[in-house]
Amino acid sequence: MAxxxxxxxxxxxxxxxxxxxxxxxxxxxxxxxxxDIRSMLRGDEPRRPNPRLRPHADGFWLHIRPSFYHTEVTHIYPTFRLGWLSSFMFVWETITGIFLMIFYTPSPDIAYEDMWNIMSNVPLGQLMRDMHRLGAEVMVAVVALHMLRTFITGSYKKPRQFTWLTGMILLVMTLVLSFSGYLLPWDQLAYWAVTVAVSAAESSPGPAFVGKNINLLLRGAPVIGAGGLLRFYLLHVLLLPLITGIFIFVHYYKVVLYGISLPPSREAVGEDTAKRVPKDERVYFLPDIFTSEMMWAALTTLALVGGSVFFFTAKIESHANPLITPLHVVAPWYLSWSQGWLKLASKEAIAFAFIPGLAVSFFIMPYVEVGRSRRYGDRRVGLSVAMLFISLMWISNWMGSPEYLVQSSAEQEVAQDIMPQEGHSDLLSVPYEELTVGSYIPGFPISDEQPHLQAVMDKFNDSLYAYGCTLTGNPALRPCESYTRADGTTGYSNGQRNDIMPDPVAKLIITQNQLNVRALTLTFEAAASEAHEIEKGGDLFHSNCATCHGEKGDATECYDATGTQIACAGRVLAHAALLCPDVLTGKSPRMTEMAWQGTLEGFISSTLAAGRPQNGMPTWGAQFGGSLEKYQIDYITSYVINWRTPEMCAAPTPEPIDWPSSVAELPTGNATAGEQAFNLTYGCAACHGKLGEPGSNAVGPWVGEFAVVGPDRIAGYSPADYVYESILLPWAFTAPECPAGACAPQGMPNNFGARLSLQDMADILAYTLNTTTFESNVEIEYP
Structure with a gap:
C-alpha cells in the first residue's frame, strides 16, 4: 500500500x-x-451504484435511519417532526448537561453553591443552565405529544405494536430523567417536591418493611441527604441516559423495519404501504431528509437559545432545608396530575394501583385493541377516549395546583399570593427605586411614580377580599356568618372558603435597614381595626344600650324608641369607677365590687353577655339566649373602654353616690364587735393601730384620728361618711387641697368592700368613731 x-x-x-x-x-x-457530497449539495442525481445508500448499510449512525421515506410522511402532517425533535432534544440535553457537569459537585454542602457559581461566575453558565432546563421541559412536552400523535393517527396498530411499546418506555424514561435532575440544584422547592414524590414508596403493598426499604433505597437515608443526592445524580447523568439511548436505537430500528405509517386516509383497512414504497414516491434520506432535519435543527436551536436569552430563566430558590417545608409544595408540571389524584385517594391506591394500572393499559393496548382501520371515521370510540384522557390530564394538572383542596389559614394564603416563601413574587419584582420607605395600605392610591408597587398593592387588596367576608355591610366583600367552634372561639364563613378573615386590615411596611438594603414587611389582621371596632361598637351601643345608660354612658340623657326622654335606669359607665383599674391590683372599683379576677375587657364583655338580671341588666350574649354575637359584644366593649381618658384615670374621683344615705341605711353597729373585727378579724390595726395607743403604727393614719383628721382631707363629708367611703374606695380622697402625699392610697387594700358584710361595716364604724351605736350622723363645720 502506497x-x-x-x-x-x-x-x-x-x-x-x-x-x-x-x-x-x-x-x-x-x-x-x-x-458525492458536492453532487448532493448541487442536487445532482447519484452515480451508480448509489453511494448514498452505503452509510445506511455499512455505517453505525445511519444504520438506524431509513434510507428513504414515503413522500407523504415528509410533510409536516402527519408526523409534525415530533419523533425527530424528541431525539434532537435528547442530544441537546446531553451536550448542555455535560457542560454543567464540569462545574457541579453532587454534595449537599457544595451543590447549591456550585449552582450559584455556574450562574454567576462561569462564562455562559447561566445561559447553559437555562437552555438545559428549558430543553428538559420541551423534551417532556415533545415526547408526550409524539405519543399522542401516534395514538390519534392509529400508528400503533399492527405491525407497529412493539414500536409503540418502546415509545411508551421512552416516555417513562423521559419523565424519570427529567425528574431525577429536579433535585440537583438542592434548593427548597426541588428538595421537598422530590421528598413528597419519593414518600409514595412507603405505601407499596405488602409488608411494611418492603415500602420502608424501597423508600430508603431511593433516599439513601431516612431523610434525603448526601446519599440521596448522589443517587439522583448518578441516575440522571449515567444510568437513565444510557437506558434511554439504548431504547432510542431500538425504537429507530423498528421504524427502519416497518417504516413510518402514512396518513390514515391514504391506507385501506388492513393495508400498510409505508414499507413498500414505489420508487416514484420515495424521498431519500440523503440529501433531502438530512438537509431538512439540519434546517429544523437550526430553527430549534435558535428557538431554544432565543427563549433562554429573552423569555426563560431557570430560577433557584432558597437552600434546601429539611426542617422547613415551604407552603404549597408542587410537583413539576408534567407530574402535577399525580399530585392532583393524591388529593382524592390514598397514596396506596394512586401509587400502586391506579398509576401502574394506567401504565399497563397503555403498554398492552396495541395488542388487545380490536379493529385494524386507522381511519378517523372508523375510530370514533378510540378518539373519544383520547379526548377524554386529554381532558382528564388537563383537569388533573389543575387539581395538582394549590388552588384545589389545599389551603392553609387565610392570612397565610394572602401572604403566599403577594410574597410567597419560595418561587416568583410580584412584590419582589417591583423596581428598587419604587420601594420608597413608608407604610402602604392596600386599596389606597400611591404616587404615579410607583406604578409597579401600585399594581402589587391592588393585587394585595384583591387577595384580602378573596379571603375575606364582611361584618360591616361592605359591598366589596362577600357576606359572612359567624359560628362557634368546638373550642368555644368564634369562626367565620361565607360558604366559599375554608378559613375567613372578617373585614381584614393590612399594610406593607418598607424600611431602610442599611445602605441599598430595604426590608419589606407584610402585616395584616384577620379582624377589623380598632377604629372600626369602636365605630361599629358605637352603633351597637346606640341601638341596644343607650336607652338605659345614655348616649355617652353617663346615665343623664336617655330616650325611648319614640325619642321621648326618660329616666336612665342603668348605671354610669363613662366613669373611673368602671374604666380605671388600680395600678397595683389591675382592678377597677366595679371589678373589685364584683370580685372579678380577669381583665377589664373580660369584665365588661361578660357583663354584657350574661347580664345582671337581679339589677335589671338584660342578657345580650347569643350563647345565653340574647341577640348579640360575640364579635358584636367585643365591639361594644371596645367602644365603652374608648371613653377612658388620661384625665379620668390620673386623679379619679368616686362615682357619685349618696354616701350619707348609704351610711344611714347600715344596721346598728356594735363597738365591741367592731373592735374585734378591726383589731383581729380583718387586721386593720396592723396599719392603723389601736384606740388608746396613739402612734402605735405609722403605716396608715391612726385610728384615733379618723374622726378629726378625716374631714380635713376633703370637705363636705362627715367622719362616718369619710371612713365608710375610704374603706370601699381607698383612692377616692385625692383633693387638691390635701397636703403633699396625704391623700395617696398608701397601700390601702381595695378589697374590703367585697369582704365586709354590712354588719361588719357598721361595727367597724362604731368602733373607729368611738361610739356605742351608729344611728345618726352629726355634721361638723370646718373652716
Missing part, C-alpha cells in the same frame, strides 16, 4: 493531499467521497 509520501512523489503534494482528504471523508461517511 504511503502518503509515495503519493506525493507520484502525484505531487496538492493532488496527494486532495486524495487523502477524499479517502478520509469516504471512511467517515462510510462510502461518500467529496464529489
Amino acid at each position: 504511503t502518503f509520501v509515495d503519493q506525493v512523489r507520484e502525484m505531487g503534494f496538492k493532488r496527494a493531499a486532495l486524495a487523502k482528504v477524499d479517502d478520509v471523508v469516504e471512511r467517515v461517511t462510510t462510502g461518500l467521497n467529496v464529489n
Whole structure:
C-alpha cells in the first residue's frame, strides 16, 4: 500500500493531499467521497451504484435511519417532526448537561453553591443552565405529544405494536430523567417536591418493611441527604441516559423495519404501504431528509437559545432545608396530575394501583385493541377516549395546583399570593427605586411614580377580599356568618372558603435597614381595626344600650324608641369607677365590687353577655339566649373602654353616690364587735393601730384620728361618711387641697368592700368613731 509520501512523489503534494482528504471523508461517511457530497449539495442525481445508500448499510449512525421515506410522511402532517425533535432534544440535553457537569459537585454542602457559581461566575453558565432546563421541559412536552400523535393517527396498530411499546418506555424514561435532575440544584422547592414524590414508596403493598426499604433505597437515608443526592445524580447523568439511548436505537430500528405509517386516509383497512414504497414516491434520506432535519435543527436551536436569552430563566430558590417545608409544595408540571389524584385517594391506591394500572393499559393496548382501520371515521370510540384522557390530564394538572383542596389559614394564603416563601413574587419584582420607605395600605392610591408597587398593592387588596367576608355591610366583600367552634372561639364563613378573615386590615411596611438594603414587611389582621371596632361598637351601643345608660354612658340623657326622654335606669359607665383599674391590683372599683379576677375587657364583655338580671341588666350574649354575637359584644366593649381618658384615670374621683344615705341605711353597729373585727378579724390595726395607743403604727393614719383628721382631707363629708367611703374606695380622697402625699392610697387594700358584710361595716364604724351605736350622723363645720 502506497504511503502518503509515495503519493506525493507520484502525484505531487496538492493532488496527494486532495486524495487523502477524499479517502478520509469516504471512511467517515462510510462510502461518500467529496464529489458525492458536492453532487448532493448541487442536487445532482447519484452515480451508480448509489453511494448514498452505503452509510445506511455499512455505517453505525445511519444504520438506524431509513434510507428513504414515503413522500407523504415528509410533510409536516402527519408526523409534525415530533419523533425527530424528541431525539434532537435528547442530544441537546446531553451536550448542555455535560457542560454543567464540569462545574457541579453532587454534595449537599457544595451543590447549591456550585449552582450559584455556574450562574454567576462561569462564562455562559447561566445561559447553559437555562437552555438545559428549558430543553428538559420541551423534551417532556415533545415526547408526550409524539405519543399522542401516534395514538390519534392509529400508528400503533399492527405491525407497529412493539414500536409503540418502546415509545411508551421512552416516555417513562423521559419523565424519570427529567425528574431525577429536579433535585440537583438542592434548593427548597426541588428538595421537598422530590421528598413528597419519593414518600409514595412507603405505601407499596405488602409488608411494611418492603415500602420502608424501597423508600430508603431511593433516599439513601431516612431523610434525603448526601446519599440521596448522589443517587439522583448518578441516575440522571449515567444510568437513565444510557437506558434511554439504548431504547432510542431500538425504537429507530423498528421504524427502519416497518417504516413510518402514512396518513390514515391514504391506507385501506388492513393495508400498510409505508414499507413498500414505489420508487416514484420515495424521498431519500440523503440529501433531502438530512438537509431538512439540519434546517429544523437550526430553527430549534435558535428557538431554544432565543427563549433562554429573552423569555426563560431557570430560577433557584432558597437552600434546601429539611426542617422547613415551604407552603404549597408542587410537583413539576408534567407530574402535577399525580399530585392532583393524591388529593382524592390514598397514596396506596394512586401509587400502586391506579398509576401502574394506567401504565399497563397503555403498554398492552396495541395488542388487545380490536379493529385494524386507522381511519378517523372508523375510530370514533378510540378518539373519544383520547379526548377524554386529554381532558382528564388537563383537569388533573389543575387539581395538582394549590388552588384545589389545599389551603392553609387565610392570612397565610394572602401572604403566599403577594410574597410567597419560595418561587416568583410580584412584590419582589417591583423596581428598587419604587420601594420608597413608608407604610402602604392596600386599596389606597400611591404616587404615579410607583406604578409597579401600585399594581402589587391592588393585587394585595384583591387577595384580602378573596379571603375575606364582611361584618360591616361592605359591598366589596362577600357576606359572612359567624359560628362557634368546638373550642368555644368564634369562626367565620361565607360558604366559599375554608378559613375567613372578617373585614381584614393590612399594610406593607418598607424600611431602610442599611445602605441599598430595604426590608419589606407584610402585616395584616384577620379582624377589623380598632377604629372600626369602636365605630361599629358605637352603633351597637346606640341601638341596644343607650336607652338605659345614655348616649355617652353617663346615665343623664336617655330616650325611648319614640325619642321621648326618660329616666336612665342603668348605671354610669363613662366613669373611673368602671374604666380605671388600680395600678397595683389591675382592678377597677366595679371589678373589685364584683370580685372579678380577669381583665377589664373580660369584665365588661361578660357583663354584657350574661347580664345582671337581679339589677335589671338584660342578657345580650347569643350563647345565653340574647341577640348579640360575640364579635358584636367585643365591639361594644371596645367602644365603652374608648371613653377612658388620661384625665379620668390620673386623679379619679368616686362615682357619685349618696354616701350619707348609704351610711344611714347600715344596721346598728356594735363597738365591741367592731373592735374585734378591726383589731383581729380583718387586721386593720396592723396599719392603723389601736384606740388608746396613739402612734402605735405609722403605716396608715391612726385610728384615733379618723374622726378629726378625716374631714380635713376633703370637705363636705362627715367622719362616718369619710371612713365608710375610704374603706370601699381607698383612692377616692385625692383633693387638691390635701397636703403633699396625704391623700395617696398608701397601700390601702381595695378589697374590703367585697369582704365586709354590712354588719361588719357598721361595727367597724362604731368602733373607729368611738361610739356605742351608729344611728345618726352629726355634721361638723370646718373652716
